[in-house]
Amino acid sequence: MPMAFVLTLAALLAADPVSAPGTEACATCHPAETKLHERSRMAHAMMPALASPFSQNLPDRPLRESADGYSFVYRRTLAGVEVTAERGGDKADGLIEWVLGAGAQGQTPLVEAGGRVAESRVSYFPQLHQYGITIGQHPGASPNALAALGWMQSAHDLQACIGCHASAITRDLQPVIPGVQCQRCHLGADEHARDTSHHPLNPGKLPAPEQVRFCGNCHRVKPPVDDGQLENVRFQPLRLMKSRCFASGRLACTTCHPAHQDAVRNKSSFYNEKCHSCHDSRAAHVDARQTGDCIACHMPYVQLHVALRFTDHYIRVVKTGDLPADTIRQRGVN
Ligand code: HEC
Ligand code: HEC
Ligand code: HEC
Ligand code: HEC
Ligand code: HEC
Ligand code: HEC
Ligand code: HEC
Incomplete structure (x- = not known):
């Protein structure tokens, strides 16, 4: 069992933050991978607040959680973005140093207040050019100013x-290397950079089911709540593992996702070719669908929230009623 590949906190903790190498330690010898990866969303899954679309699009007026709720005033400072939640005389201050999410769907800050860290109540949804309540948090007015800053973790x-x-993070949970960088997937890469006779982990060489679980360390193989929730479509490994295609033992994440790149979008021929690598294009499906876009019917988009859309990785014949009809979206149409 792939216990060795479970990303433990110990593997993340940088013993010596100052010398912990980032991608620059790999760039000299692996320029092509580095250049590709730098442009990927995974590389930017966490960013300094001041560099984030969250802070760069803040309106001049205060934001409000609801008509009778708290208002939020943001100020950009050298340390990050200061936030004050206020209603009547009740007031709380926080500091945002880091923002999570590359901005493809949503961006959520971490708010430091009173020695603790909260998941901000306010997120930014770049596709909609809108600020709103963070997905998973309750709508409406908060009970007090501290709670309005966010959900204490x-x-x-x-x-x-x-x-x-x-x-890489320090023992007091300060990120030393934000984002999903080389050594997060290539375990042992720091030693390898110092001495290339040590080989790092290459997830591309893992047997397919182990690779799926490896990526599932973050993308999840287990549902956080229960298996019946529609929200689970966001956990690609969990869904993929239900597929009969996966049972073949040969279907990996990298079958469809080239390493160091975002998902290929709006290119049905790219995915059709992957399906045809296992499903004979002549034998299977002897009808007009054969010329169609395989994923359009077998891996539909599911809209979980106005700002969140995922691809159902449970490859199957999707039956009517399987998924709530109003959540299924056509590809190529938004
Ligand atoms: C001094 C040059 C050098 C540096 C620095 C370096 N590598 Fe490598 N890397 C190599 C060479 C050479 C190979 C091929 C080794 C072989 O085939 O024996 C390699 C192979 C690899 C492989 C493939 C391993 C496999 O088994 O398929 C990965 C992944 C990798 N490096 C990642 C990294 C990462 C991540 C970093 C930065 C932390 C890094 N390398 C830094 C020279 C370097
Ligand atoms: C350390 C955690 C972590 C690991 C390990 C990881 N991912 Fe990710 N991945 C993320 C996060 C976080 C995002 C969201 C980035 C963002 O903010 O948009 C993401 C996004 C993605 C995306 C979507 C990019 C886009 O097009 O929007 C793909 C595809 C992906 N990962 C594939 C993989 C594969 C394949 C593996 C295993 C080889 C893997 N990931 C391993 C954390 C991880
Ligand atoms: C999300 C996980 C992930 C991250 C982050 C990541 N890689 Fe990789 N890398 C992979 C996978 C998966 C493969 C195997 C690709 C394949 O075989 O299809 C791979 C393969 C490689 C290889 C071997 C290429 C070959 O032709 O054999 C090198 C070198 C490498 N990565 C370097 C890097 C460097 C440098 C970075 C950072 C700039 C990086 N990787 C970041 C997942 C990752
Ligand atoms: C088990 C790993 C894991 C944990 C824990 C986790 N994330 Fe993520 N996060 C991901 C992955 C993988 C993605 C990309 C796929 C997706 O969007 O579900 C992501 C996506 C996001 C996004 C992009 C928008 C979205 O919802 O897709 C934001 C924002 C985000 N995470 C914030 C957070 C915050 C804030 C926390 C902690 C309070 C957190 N995440 C905890 C793995 C994780
Ligand atoms: C690594 C090989 C592999 C790949 C790639 C693959 N499949 Fe499969 N798939 C299988 C196997 C094996 C089965 C089960 C035996 C069968 O029905 O042929 C299967 C079954 C299916 C089924 C029937 C599922 C059911 O529950 O009855 C559908 C539909 C399907 N695949 C569609 C696709 C589509 C669409 C793609 C491309 C997005 C794809 N497959 C890619 C191997 C694969
Ligand atoms: C059979 C092909 C296939 C396999 C295997 C596959 N994906 Fe995907 N993936 C897709 C397609 C198709 C999309 C949607 C591209 C688009 O938006 O048009 C996608 C999109 C994604 C996204 C972006 C968010 C979303 O859900 O739309 C993430 C993250 C992702 N895949 C992660 C993974 C991970 C992790 C694995 C391995 C467990 C994996 N994928 C295996 C085909 C695949
Ligand atoms: C217009 C929707 C649609 C498209 C496009 C489509 N399928 Fe299907 N597929 C279905 C339906 C419905 C079934 C179940 C009934 C049937 O077999 O005709 C099915 C069944 C299957 C099966 C189960 C085994 C079988 O032959 O009955 C496989 C495998 C499959 N499709 C693969 C593919 C591949 C590969 C593509 C792309 C070339 C594709 N499908 C395109 C709707 C579609």
């Missing part, structure tokens, strides 16, 4: 949160 939850969005 336990040390355990914060570790998990940063652990999936950064590549």
Whole structure:
């Protein structure tokens, strides 16, 4: 079993933050991979607040959680973005140093207040050019100013949160290397950079089911709540593992996702070719669909929220009623 590949916190903790190498340690010998990866969303899954679309698009007017709720005033400072939540005389201040999410769907800040860290109540949804309540948090007015700043994280939850969005952190949970960088997938790469006779982990060489679980360390193989929730479509490994295609033992994430790149979009021929590598294009499906876009019917888009859309990786004949009809979206149409 791939226990060795479970990304433990110990593997994340940089013993010596100052010398912990980032991607620059790999760029000299692997320029092509580095150049590609730098442009990927995974590389930017966490970013300094001042560099984030969240802070760069803030309106001049205060934001409000609801008509009778708290208002939020943001100020850009050298340390990051200061935020004040206020209603009547009740007021709380926080500091945002880091923002999570590359901005493809949503961006959510971490807010430091009173020695603790909260998941901000306010997120930015770049596709909609809108600020709104963070997905998963309740709508309406908060009970007090501190709660309005966000959802206070336990040390355990914060570790998990940063652990999936950064590549090295200090013992007091400061990210040393934000984003999913080389050494987060290529375990042992730091030693390899110092002495190339040591080989790092290459997930491309893992047997397909192990690779799926490896990526599933972050993309998840287990549902956080229960298996019946529609929200689980966002956990690609979990869904993919239900597929009969996966049972072949040969279907990996990298079958369809070239390493160091975002998902290929709006290119049905790219995915059709992957399907045809296992499904004979003549034998299977002897009807007009054969010329069609395989993923359009077998891996539909599912809209979970106005700002969030995922691809159902449970490859199957999607039956009517399988998924709520109003969540299924056509490809090529938004
Ligand atoms: C001094 C040059 C050098 C540096 C620096 C370096 N590498 Fe390599 N890397 C190599 C060479 C040479 C190979 C091929 C080794 C072989 O085939 O024996 C390699 C192979 C690899 C492989 C493939 C391993 C496999 O088994 O398929 C990965 C992944 C990798 N490097 C990642 C990294 C990462 C990540 C970094 C930065 C932390 C890094 N390398 C830094 C020279 C370097
Ligand atoms: C350390 C955690 C982590 C690991 C390990 C990881 N990912 Fe990710 N991945 C993320 C995060 C976080 C995002 C979201 C980036 C963003 O903010 O948009 C992401 C996004 C993606 C995307 C979507 C990019 C786009 O087009 O929007 C793909 C595809 C992806 N990962 C594939 C993989 C594959 C394949 C593996 C295994 C080889 C893997 N990931 C391993 C954390 C991880
Ligand atoms: C188990 C790993 C894991 C944990 C824990 C985690 N994330 Fe993520 N996060 C991901 C992956 C993988 C993606 C990309 C796929 C997706 O969007 O579901 C992602 C996407 C995001 C996005 C992009 C928008 C979206 O919803 O897709 C934001 C924002 C985000 N995470 C914020 C957070 C915050 C804030 C926390 C902690 C309070 C957190 N995440 C905890 C793995 C994780
Ligand atoms: C999300 C996980 C992930 C991250 C982050 C990542 N890689 Fe990789 N890398 C892979 C996978 C998966 C493969 C195997 C690709 C394949 O065989 O299809 C790979 C393969 C490689 C190889 C071997 C290429 C070959 O032709 O054999 C090198 C070298 C490499 N990566 C370097 C890097 C460097 C440098 C970075 C950072 C700039 C990086 N990787 C970041 C997942 C990752
Ligand atoms: C690595 C090989 C492989 C790849 C790639 C693959 N499949 Fe499959 N798929 C299988 C196997 C094996 C089965 C089960 C035996 C069968 O029905 O042929 C299967 C079954 C299916 C089924 C029937 C599922 C059911 O529950 O009855 C559908 C539909 C399907 N695949 C569609 C696709 C589509 C669409 C793609 C491309 C996006 C794809 N497959 C890619 C191997 C693969
Ligand atoms: C059979 C092909 C196939 C396999 C295997 C596959 N994906 Fe995907 N993936 C897709 C397609 C198709 C999209 C949607 C591209 C688009 O938006 O048009 C996608 C999109 C994604 C996204 C972007 C968010 C979303 O859900 O739309 C992430 C993240 C992702 N895949 C992760 C993974 C991970 C992790 C694995 C391995 C567990 C994996 N994928 C295996 C075909 C595949
Ligand atoms: C217009 C929707 C649609 C498109 C496009 C489509 N399929 Fe299907 N597929 C279905 C339906 C519905 C079934 C179940 C009934 C049937 O077999 O005719 C099915 C069944 C299957 C099966 C189950 C085994 C079988 O032959 O009955 C496989 C495998 C499959 N499709 C693969 C593919 C591949 C590969 C592509 C792309 C070349 C594709 N499908 C395109 C709707 C579609």
